[in-house]
Amino acid sequence: MAIATMRPCGDYRTSYRADQTIFATRLSTAWALAGLLLLCLAPWLLSGYLLSLLIQIGYLGIAALGLNILVGFSGQISVGHAVFYGFGGFSSAYLARHGVPVPLAIVLAGLWTTAVGLIFGLPATRVKGLYLAIATLAAQFILQDFFVRAEWFTGGTHGAVAPPFTLFGTDFSTDTRYFYVVLFFFTLMYLAAANLMRSRDGRALVAVRDHYLSAEMMGVNLTKYRTMAFGISSFYAGIGGALYAHYIGFMSVEGLDILFSIQFLGMIIIGGLGSVMGSLMGTAFMVALPELTGALATALEGGAIDHALHLKDGITYLREMLIGASIILFLIFEPDGLAHRWQQIKAYWKLYPFSY
Amino acid sequence: MTSMEHTPEPSSVAPPLLEVRNVSLRFGGLRALSDVSFHVASGELFSIIGPNGAGKTSLLNCISGRYTPTEGAVLFEGRDITRVKPYQRAALGIGRTFQNLALYSHMSVLDNIMVGRHHLIKNNFLTGALYWIGGAQKEELAHRRKIEEIIDFLEIEHVRKALAGTLSYGLRKRVELARAIALEPKLLLLDEPMAGMNLEEKEDIARYIVELNEEWGMTIVMIEHDMGVVMDISQRVMVLDFGRKIAEGTPAEILANEDVSKAYLGGEDFTLEGSPTQEPAVAQA
Numbered sequence A: 001m002a003i004a005t006m007r008p009c010g011d012y013r014t015s016y017r018a019d020q021t022i023f024a025t026r027l028s029t030a031w032a033l034a035g036l037l038l039l040c041l042a043p044w045l046l047s048g049y050l051l052s053l054l055i056q057i058g059y060l061g062i063a064a065l066g067l068n069i070l071v072g073f074s075g076q077i078s079v080g081h082a083v084f085y086g087f088g089g090f091s092s093a094y095l096a097r098h099g100v101p102v103p104l105a106i107v108l109a110g111l112w113t114t115a116v117g118l119i120f121g122l123p124a125t126r127v128k129g130l131y132l133a134i135a136t137l138a139a140q141f142i143l144q145d146f147f148v149r150a151e152w153f154t155g156g157t158h159g160a161v162a163p164p165f166t167l168f169g170t171d172f173s174t175d176t177r178y179f180y181v182v183l184f185f186f187t188l189m190y191l192a193a194a195n196l197m198r199s200r201d202g203r204a205l206v207a208v209r210d211h212y213l214s215a216e217m218m219g220v221n222l223t224k225y226r227t228m229a230f231g232i233s234s235f236y237a238g239i240g241g242a243l244y245a246h247y248i249g250f251m252s253v254e255g256l257d258i259l260f261s262i263q264f265l266g267m268i269i270i271g272g273l274g275s276v277m278g279s280l281m282g283t284a285f286m287v288a289l290p291e292l293t294g295a296l297a298t299a300l301e302g303g304a305i306d307h308a309l310h311l312k313d314g315i316t317y318l319r320e321m322l323i324g325a326s327i328i329l330f331l332i333f334e335p336d337g338l339a340h341r342w343q344q345i346k347a348y349w350k351l352y353p354f355s356y
Numbered sequence B: 001m002t003s004m005e006h007t008p009e010p011s012s013v014a015p016p017l018l019e020v021r022n023v024s025l026r027f028g029g030l031r032a033l034s035d036v037s038f039h040v041a042s043g044e045l046f047s048i049i050g051p052n053g054a055g056k057t058s059l060l061n062c063i064s065g066r067y068t069p070t071e072g073a074v075l076f077e078g079r080d081i082t083r084v085k086p087y088q089r090a091a092l093g094i095g096r097t098f099q100n101l102a103l104y105s106h107m108s109v110l111d112n113i114m115v116g117r118h119h120l121i122k123n124n125f126l127t128g129a130l131y132w133i134g135g136a137q138k139e140e141l142a143h144r145r146k147i148e149e150i151i152d153f154l155e156i157e158h159v160r161k162a163l164a165g166t167l168s169y170g171l172r173k174r175v176e177l178a179r180a181i182a183l184e185p186k187l188l189l190l191d192e193p194m195a196g197m198n199l200e201e202k203e204d205i206a207r208y209i210v211e212l213n214e215e216w217g218m219t220i221v222m223i224e225h226d227m228g229v230v231m232d233i234s235q236r237v238m239v240l241d242f243g244r245k246i247a248e249g250t251p252a253e254i255l256a257n258e259d260v261s262k263a264y265l266g267g268e269d270f271t272l273e274g275s276p277t278q279e280p281a282v283a284q285a
């Protein structure tokens, strides 16, 4: 969904093709390409710690984009995204342990998760809103329970090994190499989503969200598109989870709880519902926030605040509180998310200094 | 604006484009429609009038599939479509606009209109996601060219990039018309396309409707409260009151009909300037 932005003077479109690009201006396309190139150099430019954060943003960003397609673009709710992410991780680990090459296992895991997502998305053809939220909550608990019990598949409470990523006999499991694996999937998945949103089925998803009755009159099959959104969303979750599993080398049911699902919701709310790039921004925010909390706690060490709150002991709680607080603050002050704020900043500078 | 003299006789050979056969619709105890029958020939501009709550929108909903009649049948090109799903009717060639605005407010005007072409576009979530590979881009651009014709026709070029939700009321009505035209309907159903507009805007819309009917060859069924416009551009008019059809005929016949003036104006005599009043009405209770 293109956001109506002001274009700089002199940027005239002479063909419909030039008018349908993913990025609004030639300049922003150039920026995006430059950014991608710079990212390719990241393993040389960044410390190991920052690189690991980028990898995290990569696979979580893929999963968050999936949730945004479901919640932001198609207007349905899910409070069980984490278990689909988990299902992707377990599936890929399982497939790889049974001899499937890891790159293929990741893709297959995405497809398996799609199938599971479609099944749990079936209630969406019947119910909306709060009732759908409860139905996805059921998915969260059913699958979480399944992960604990299905030892053959997940290793039960002990977890399961996810073999390292190798391609043509080359090992890609070091951070410097795995970064490219994630970057590859990330670029592909984000381009695919941007393309989807400027073609028929993406528009239909948004139409169903904005006015389902008139969408139906325009020939949009509501059942098909509501279910499809669950399918696509689960595919993204599955790929994200699979990339995570092979990065860590291990997949465990721990952490796949409802809090994680809500964190995914937090990412897309903070980034901007219904914005492809917003999904990335929100994920980056969510990954950076705990790191900043840690840094803050260290900086305040020994001070009065530290004595009062015991920052070091309470750091995990502090992190969760900050996540919750930032979601609420965004809902109140920036409900359109970081992506929208970014558009406004760009509009401001385009007209600078006449920006009133 | 042109006024039509002749009434095209519904041909006895080919079935009429639209036939509504003894349709009744009940909401619990409320009878929204009682035994309504009429037909519309291909190429006609047919209007439905009646006081508020008469059942006009309900009737349109029965034709577009939003409501299923409690009794009776709706036939399109001779085929019974009473139970055809609403979303399948776009592909049959039935398009409509809504009395209350029903745009996708967070989408651009262009995207809104493109949704109208949903059933004509073939790319799907896979080919769409691949975009450059597999022809989706080419197809999208071809359809973009098509909707630009509609945008030119309705004179909404200046807002094509704007989000539909940010437009003025009159413009939104126009975009909705554009979206309905975009699906290339044989039958276009318009629910009060001029409601809430000033005289100038009404004249524009009336001009578009006449042109769609005469130049684009669309058959039009229109609900409208503005009698002046209805009598001026319609070939035939049907009057509903309390869910019943009380009259059907040419504008001249309707204007001369006593039942109609009773239902509409509480029995007072009414004449519109220049309205012929000589012919007897074809009234049917």
Ligand SMILES: Nc1ncnc2c1ncn2[C@@H]1O[C@H](COP(=O)(O)OP(=O)(O)OP(=O)(O)O)[C@@H](O)[C@H]1O
Pocket (backbone or CB within 6 Å): B027, B030, B032, B050, B051, B052, B053, B054, B055, B056, B057, B058, B059, B099
């Ligand atoms: N979904 C519904 N449920 C219950 N009653 C309904 C429903 N839709 C319409 N009605 C009732 O049916 C009657 C006819 O309504 P309808 O909207 O068809 O009238 P209308 O002729 O379009 O009126 P208006 O000129 O005000 O648009 C009204 O009494 C209305 O309250």
Ligand SMILES: [Mg+2]
Pocket (backbone or CB within 6 Å): B056, B057, B058, B099
């Ligand atoms: Mg009505």
